[in-house]
Amino acid sequence: MLDLKFIRDNADTVRHAIQVKGVPLDLDELLRVDRELVELRARLETLQAERNANAKLVPKAGADERAALIARGKDLAEEIRAQEPALRAHEDALKQLLLRVPNIPHPSVPVGRDDSENVELRREGTLPTFSFTPLDHVQLLEKHGWADLERVARVSGSRSYLLKGDAVRLEQAIINYALDTLADAGFTLVSTTALVRPDTLVGTGHFPGGEDQVYKIEGADLMLAGTAEVPVNSLHAGEVLAEADLPVTYAAISAAFRSEAGSAGRDVRGLMRVHEFKKVEQYVITRADEAEGLAMFERLLGNAETILRGLELPYRVLQNCTGDMGAGKVLMYDLECWVPSEEKYRETHSCSYLGDWQARRTGIRYRDEAGRMQFPHTLNNTGIASPRILVPFLEVHQQADGTVRVPAALRPYLGGREVLGA
Numbered sequence: 001m002l003d004l005k006f007i008r009d010n011a012d013t014v015r016h017a018i019q020v021k022g023v024p025l026d027l028d029e030l031l032r033v034d035r036e037l038v039e040l041r042a043r044l045e046t047l048q049a050e051r052n053a054n055a056k057l058v059p060k061a062g063a064d065e066r067a068a069l070i071a072r073g074k075d076l077a078e079e080i081r082a083q084e085p086a087l088r089a090h091e092d093a094l095k096q097l098l099l100r101v102p103n104i105p106h107p108s109v110p111v112g113r114d115d116s117e118n119v120e121l122r123r124e125g126t127l128p129t130f131s132f133t134p135l136d137h138v139q140l141l142e143k144h145g146w147a148d149l150e151r152v153a154r155v156s157g158s159r160s161y162l163l164k165g166d167a168v169r170l171e172q173a174i175i176n177y178a179l180d181t182l183a184d185a186g187f188t189l190v191s192t193t194a195l196v197r198p199d200t201l202v203g204t205g206h207f208p209g210g211e212d213q214v215y216k217i218e219g220a221d222l223m224l225a226g227t228a229e230v231p232v233n234s235l236h237a238g239e240v241l242a243e244a245d246l247p248v249t250y251a252a253i254s255a256a257f258r259s260e261a262g263s264a265g266r267d268v269r270g271l272m273r274v275h276e277f278k279k280v281e282q283y284v285i286t287r288a289d290e291a292e293g294l295a296m297f298e299r300l301l302g303n304a305e306t307i308l309r310g311l312e313l314p315y316r317v318l319q320n321c322t323g324d325m326g327a328g329k330v331l332m333y334d335l336e337c338w339v340p341s342e343e344k345y346r347e348t349h350s351c352s353y354l355g356d357w358q359a360r361r362t363g364i365r366y367r368d369e370a371g372r373m374q375f376p377h378t379l380n381n382t383g384i385a386s387p388r389i390l391v392p393f394l395e396v397h398q399q400a401d402g403t404v405r406v407p408a409a410l411r412p413y414l415g416g417r418e419v420l421g422a
């Protein structure tokens, strides 16, 4: 959500953002509803002023005049009541339209239609070379009995997964390594539910628009969030924080649920794209200052890179173009890890800076040192998401004998073991 005054004063900038982000919104309709609402409110104020003035005359009026004044008062009250439905309808329409207004992309964001126009910024790490024919992650899981994808498909349908034996320890080890890395970076650890009220999805910006991605719970006013960003973003909804409380930095582990509507046929094999996964999420609330927000963006990106370097996974950093960054973002980078079996980099992390766009929708505020009420800025980035991270991990660290090497940073989480599957 953007400030209505900002939209009125910068209509062309907002129109450009709508166009380059491909957002389905007619700004002229919003500005028309806004103007009509201003006129309605003005007319209502005039009527209320007249009614108040009229009411003041009644006690001083003579008997014959009093009846006329009281009748006038009743007419005015009736005219005011008659305006109510139109006023409510315009207020609701404007609110719904405002929720669709995209954030203004940072000047550095490349204009593009979709992810094919994201820009590669840099590559890190050395791509693996194999003296043997490498297996893909499903073959490695099957070789070691580390998953039972057939049985779980009978239990839960497609895009489900079940890990067994050392793969379970590996998943836990990677998650705990990510949590420790973020705790060492000063983040407050959180373990939270994915069950959320619908308005929390409006707060993050998933709604309106992303309804088909979200599982709903029948008979309850609850839905299953696709990322801990959703519950954590609403932890402080409706609160007024103190500037001294900022930045708030959370590292939140939760289950994440996604219908993957629209992904038919993509990544149907194995662990890449499933309906329920585990994610450690970095979520931050900072002061309303772009320089500070951009610095925090680099910190969140750096945290994820620290984790990937510890896992010894080669990756690249992409800057998302306007058509692949979503309505609420000012700036967004994806991290993609090398997947040998695909001979491609695949997304494992997504880092975003959203200015005050989420705080406005969620009703998070803070009082700055001058005592002024402000909307803070919010950011988020993936810390680690499993089982997707297991795809590059298993494939990159596989050895000729089919065992999987454990990078040094992970050994303390696996009882010191240097190899899995021996």
Ligand SMILES: Nc1ncnc2c1ncn2[C@@H]1O[C@H](COS(=O)(=O)NC(=O)[C@@H](N)CO)[C@@H](O)[C@H]1O
Residues within 6 Å of the ligand: 226, 227, 228, 229, 258, 260, 271, 272, 273, 274, 275, 277, 279, 281, 347, 348, 349, 350, 351, 380, 381, 382, 383, 385, 386, 387, 388
């Ligand atoms: N269906 C899925 N199955 C497995 N992993 C997924 C799935 N969807 C997303 N992920 C993982 O979750 C990461 C973050 O998802 S995201 O939608 O890109 N971004 C967010 O959710 C942000 N809150 C930052 O984490 C992805 O980079 C990917 O690693």
